[in-house]
Amino acid sequence: MNDKIYDISIIGGGPAGMFAAYFARLRNLKVALIESLPKLGGQPETLYAQKHIYDIAALPKVSGTDLTKQLTEQLEIRNCDQYLSTSITSIVRKDDLWELSTNKGETITTKAVIIAIGNGAFEPRKLTFDYDSSLDDEKINYFVNNIDDFKDVDVAVAGGGDSAVDWAIDISKIAKSTSLIHRRNKYRAMESSVDKLNKSDIQQLNPYIIKGVNYNPDNKDKIDITLKKIKTNDLDVVTVDKLLVNYGFVSDSKILRDWNVELNGPFIKVTQEMETNLPNVFAIGDIVTYPGKLQLIATAFAEGPIAVTKALRNLYPDKDYFEHSTSIFEK
Numbered sequence: 001m002n003d004k005i006y007d008i009s010i011i012g013g014g015p016a017g018m019f020a021a022y023f024a025r026l027r028n029l030k031v032a033l034i035e036s037l038p039k040l041g042g043q044p045e046t047l048y049a050q051k052h053i054y055d056i057a058a059l060p061k062v063s064g065t066d067l068t069k070q071l072t073e074q075l076e077i078r079n080c081d082q083y084l085s086t087s088i089t090s091i092v093r094k095d096d097l098w099e100l101s102t103n104k105g106e107t108i109t110t111k112a113v114i115i116a117i118g119n120g121a122f123e124p125r126k127l128t129f130d131y132d133s134s135l136d137d138e139k140i141n142y143f144v145n146n147i148d149d150f151k152d153v154d155v156a157v158a159g160g161g162d163s164a165v166d167w168a169i170d171i172s173k174i175a176k177s178t179s180l181i182h183r184r185n186k187y188r189a190m191e192s193s194v195d196k197l198n199k200s201d202i203q204q205l206n207p208y209i210i211k212g213v214n215y216n217p218d219n220k221d222k223i224d225i226t227l228k229k230i231k232t233n234d235l236d237v238v239t240v241d242k243l244l245v246n247y248g249f250v251s252d253s254k255i256l257r258d259w260n261v262e263l264n265g266p267f268i269k270v271t272q273e274m275e276t277n278l279p280n281v282f283a284i285g286d287i288v289t290y291p292g293k294l295q296l297i298a299t300a301f302a303e304g305p306i307a308v309t310k311a312l313r314n315l316y317p318d319k320d321y322f323e324h325s326t327s328i329f330e331k
């Protein structure tokens with residue numbers, strides 16, 4: 001049992017959690033930041049490290065990984081206790097405090113909690129049929145860790161959402177050939193991305209579903225993807241070096257039900273001050289819903305300060321806090 005009592009414990013080290021942690025430290029609060037993955041950064045770092053983001057204030061163009069670097073550098077100015085590779089499994093009220101249990105059997109005690117778990121611990125939606133598990137990571141990928149893994153090889157990307165279309169476009173710039181396999185004729189992606197796709201030399205294979213993936217019998221470096229044309233019995237085989245599956249992610253809202261936090265669908269309902277139905281439990285970022293919510297980093301960045309300020313007011317009503325200029329914190 002950790003004897004320390006934190007003012008605020010933030011569950012989730014994505015952009016929302018990282019910036020909230022820094023903002024709370026700037027107010028001299030005792031802060032714990034807990035992240036289930038071995039590294040901070042959330043979706044930009046894990047799902048699209050090398051894709052560019054164009055709607056962060058004062059950063060005209062930044063890659064997912066560079067955004068994480070900047071957030072890390074900022075957090076290091078006033079660092080907090082970080083619990084990496086640690087998942088919170090339950091939150092329980094004890095007297096006026098919250099006890100957070102981790103998957104490592106630890107308990108983190110805190111006065112306030114900010115839930116910033118995004119879509120939950122990342123679990124990519126996998127191919128639904130059985131295949132040789134040795135294909136995973138080497139031949140079948142669910143994440144892009146390094147785009148150079150796709151350089152100069154034949155690649156198939158599966159999926160029809162923003163992520164699949166964006167990755168197909170980015171990969172096509174370095175791959176030997178790229179195809180995009182989608183079960184519908186229409187994509188669920190931004191119009192501008194679909195325009196780019198249509199102007200590219202990416203081979204669009206739709207409407208097809210993948211029925212099987214096997215090593216190519218003549219060349220073990222290649223894989224054969226068996227495709228079935230929707231509403232027909234026509235089968236086709238595409239031979240490539242790598243398959244990137246982008247079917248989205250399974251969200252973890254089941255765990256939230258056990259935490260007794262009020263939900264609207266898979267999202268946490270919050271007030272204008274980011275409060276949940278539980279005392280001193282706040283939520284920010286992609287996991288929340290309220291009228292007008294946008295699932296964007298810019299919005300997540302704004303929600304952290306709102307939650308931290310409300311927590312500060314609840315915990316220390318007599319304390320002098322400021323809301324305006326941060327220059328008073330210059331050392």
Ligand SMILES: Cc1cc2nc3c(=O)[nH]c(=O)nc-3n(C[C@H](O)[C@H](O)[C@H](O)COP(=O)(O)OP(=O)(O)OC[C@H]3O[C@@H](n4cnc5c(N)ncnc54)[C@H](O)[C@@H]3O)c2cc1C
Nearest residue numbers: 012014015016036042043087088117118120121285286297
């Ligand atoms: C392909 C793609 C492109 C995008 N492009 C843009 C863009 O251009 N501009 C933009 O503004 N937004 C973009 N987004 C959306 C943006 O990435 C999200 O809005 C943002 O990441 C939300 O941040 P977050 O911190 O709320 O959640 P996340 O980034 O999801 O981070 C949540 C973190 O919590 C951790 N976690 C989950 N459960 C637990 C637990 N129980 N215990 C401990 N840790 C836990 C997760 O591992 C994760 O690291 C894009 C998203 C995708 C998928």
